[in-house]
Amino acid sequence: MDSARHRPVSAGPDTPTGVEHLLRTEAPQVLGALVRRFGRFDIAEDAVQEALLAASRAWPADGVPEDPRSWLIRVGYRRMVDLLRSDQARRTRERETGMAELAMQEPARRGGPVREADDGLTLLLLCCHPALSPASQVALTLRAVGGLTTAEIAHAYGTTEATLGTRISRAKQQLARGGARFTAPTAADRDSRMTAVMRVLYLIFNEGYTASAGDVLARVDLTGEAIRLTRMLGDTAPDDAEVAGLLALMLLTESRRAARVGDDGGLVPLDEQDRTRWNRDLIREGTRLIDGVLGRRVAGPYQLQAAIAALHAAAATPERTDWPQIAMLYLWLERLTPTAPVRLSRVVAVTQAYGPARGMALLDDLNRRHKLDQDPLIRQRERAVRAHLLQMTGDAAGATTLYREAAALTGNEVERRYLLDEAGRLT
Structure with a gap:
């Protein structure tokens, strides 16, 4: 496929998993080089995909080239030429010929591919x-x-x-x-x-x-x-604090993944999770990120959500969760992003902090003012939250009905089984 020198196959980046990770890391840079040279994102993206496919077939057997990016760019250039030649409706033959001559030049002769950091x-x-x-x-x-x-x-x-x-x-x-x-x-x-x-x-x-x-x-x-x-x-x-906040939010949320599903494949709610299964490395990284940017300037929505996730991660047990602080952060978040999911999350936080009566009163008020129970994007979760509130106040019949309604509205089978199980335990 290519005359570039290859490193011998060994463990690490030359293994199938390592090759896949390397290709996904290099793909944006390769695409950027082709788009910058040709100005045709639509065609360049197809050329890159074919170059990645060629690499995924060749590298596990032949070894990863010493300069994987240049290898991919050369193969992508060649495929780009073929695609441009077939694009008669958009390009004149003279323009295509010029593109082909440009593409067939070795990157090394042109000073190598541009590798801009952005x-x-x-x-x-x-x-x-x-x-x-x-x-x-x-x-x-x-x-x-x-x-x-x-x-x-x-x-x-x-x-x-x-x-x-x-x-x-x-x-x-x-x-x-x-x-x-x-x-x-x-x-x-x-x-x-x-x-x-x-x-x-x-x-x-x-x-x-x-x-x-x-x-x-x-x-x-x-x-x-x-x-x-x-x-x-x-x-x-x-230097973008919101990007750091978004990454922190993802890491802190992902840290709980192993504990969210039980041995039987069923959903495990937050307050029942085995916190020893939470990923402490992700928690440390996410907490360090949000601590480093929170307070630097006015916090944005991703920073606030990361701060909430950090409070959950800091609690050794469900009982030690700082729910009043979480409820306050959700109120702040609602003022920045007044969306249905944020409002419903504030109901949950207020319930945990101050009891089901306060939670139900807030939910009823939000439904009157914002019709959360009629919003098709959030209605399933609104039914589930209300069911939980009714269960906390002792209304088993009402909770059972709403759990079943919520189960019928979700497309996720694990979530549906959990909601039906909750209804079943109340009958």
Whole structure:
């Protein structure tokens, strides 16, 4: 495939797992190099995917090249030429010939591939372009920056490969039509674009932490990818306190993953989890991150959520959780991001801090003012929270009905079994 020198196959980066990690790490830089040279994100992304596929076949057998990125760029260039030549509708033959001549030059003759440190950030910003819908931003980010295949993303989000492929293809066409370029954002729009990137990474993590559908509670491939991409974002924006807060939130939340599912595969709620199974390394890293930025300036929503997660992590037992402080942080968070999930989380915190009567009064007030019980995106959780409140006050019949309603509204089988089990224990 390539004449580049290869390191002999050995344990570590040349193993299948090591190769996969290396490819996902290099993918954004390779894509950035191709897009910068050609200016065609839609075609370059396909070329990179084929280069990654070629590497995944060759490297485990032949060994990883001494310069993996240059190997991938050369293969990607060659595939890019083929794709450009077939793109007659968009490019004149003269332009394609010029592109081909440029691409076929060895990177070494041109001074080597450009390796700008902000390629990862620029690529994330391009994938999260405001012209795209949130669903398309997520899919394109996982494909182009995360290196996941279309089949892997489709499986994670409970859709077909054909549907997901169409979504990604349309997203790339939208970028092309909108004139999106592989350039760093201006000072004027950097903040809004960074906000979009963080929202996409947050959505990816949340889908991985509690899958919206399927027979498993969590998808480690998605949470792991969200954490990896957020680390990359933090490397390119080390002074951004909200990025640090987002990474801290992910690490502290992920630290509880092993304790969330019992030996029987059932869901284990927070107050029943075996805290010795929480990942202390992730807790230490996440706590260090949030302690380092909280109070530096006015805290943003990710910092506040990370601070809440840190309070949970600091409690040796459920009884020692500082629920009044958590309730106050949720009130602060609600003022910044007045969303239904945040409001419902404040109900839970107030209930734990001050009792079910206060919690029920707050929930009733929020339903009157914001109709949480009619919001299709949060109604399932609202039913579950109200059921728990009724159970705490001794209304077993009412709680049973609502647990069953909540179970019927979730697409996650582990969560459904838990809710039906709760109803069953009350009858």
